[in-house]
Amino acid sequence: MTAEDADHVHMREAIDLARRCPPSATAFSVGAVVVADGEVIATGYSRETDEKVHAEESALDKLAADDPRLVGATIYSTLEPCSRRGTATRLPCTDRILATGIARVVIAWREPATFVDNCVGVEKLREHGRTVVELTDMAEQAMSMNRHLEL
DSSP states (O other): OOHHHHHHHHHHHHHHHHTTSOOOSSSOOOEEEEEETTEEEEEEETTSSSTTOOHHHHHHHTSOTTOGGGTTOEEEEEEOOOSOOSSTTSOOHHHHHHHHTOOEEEEEEOOOTTTSTTOOHHHHHHHTTOEEEEOGGGHHHHHGGGTTSOO
16 A cells, blocks of 8 residues: 555544534534554544544544654644634644654545634644645545535
C-alpha cells in the first residue's frame, strides 16, 4: 500500500468516527485517528467523552503525553486542528499536537469561519516544522455530517 493509499484508508476511518458524534448546533462533528508505524494507536471524535472535547483531544487523551510512539506518528483529522479554544482550561488541538512530537498531520478540510474566525492550525503546524497534508478529494465526505451547520 502506498503512503497516499494509507492516508485515504485512515481518513475514511476518521470520517466514520465523525459520524458517531452527537449532533451539535454549535460545533463540528470531527473524527481523528493516530497512526504510528502503520498501526492505529488511538482514535477519537468530537463530544466522545464530554460536550467540549475535540476529536484530536479525545484521541490524544487515550495516550500518555510522553508515549514514544507519538514521535514521528501521523494524526488524521477530518477538520483542521483548532488554533484557539473558547475556554482557557483546554489547549487548542494544534498546541496539543505540537507538544507530542507527532510529525505529520493529515486533514480533509480547513476550518471555515462558522465558529472561529481565522483558524491558523495548518499554518502554525507548518511553522513548527510539521508536515501537513490536505486530502481535498475527501473534503465533501468529511463535511457531510456537518451539513446542518452554515459552512
